[in-house]
Amino acid sequence: MPSVVKINVLTVPEEQREVLEKRFASRAGAVEGSDGFEWFELLRPVEGTDTYLVYTRWRSEEDFQAWMEGPMKAAHQRGGEDAPQQRPAASGSTLWSFEVVQQAGPKQG
Ligand code: HEM
Secondary structure, eight states, rough: OOOOEEEEEEEEEEEHHHHHHHHHHHHOOGGGGSTTTEEEEEEOSSSSSSSSEEEEEEOOOOEEEEEEHTTTHHHHHSSSTTTTTTSSSSSEEEEEEEEOOOOOOOOOO
16 A cells, blocks of 8 residues: 655745744644654745645555544644634645655665
């Protein structure tokens, strides 16, 4: 079974970039311990777009769904002390799903 890639595409207005990155800098860090989790990257747009990509890779669709139903909810609750007046930094989001068909890394040695 191939791994699956789930990318959350966040539309982030210029003036909200710092807020978003700070939130990720203080993220829950729970995803690392989730069953089937393989990789996470927060990708900042360099040019021509206002969309950040939250790249995640999972062993299976089931592992991703299990994370969505439990740990993800906790990780997305803004329960911190600065929470009450917090508004989402992103003005929109879309979930992209992929299967890994091929992959490669650098040659070893
Ligand atoms: C309404 C849609 C979503 C928005 C606006 C959003 C935004 C955010 C933000 C601002 C954070 C930083 C921590 C926080 O503020 O709670 C975060 C954490 C995270 N988000 Fe989302 N998110 C959404 C849905 C999703 C989905 C569907 C995925 C699946 C790919 C995802 C993947 C992650 C991951 C992996 C973290 C880090 C969690 C951890 O450290 O345990 N997000 N998200």
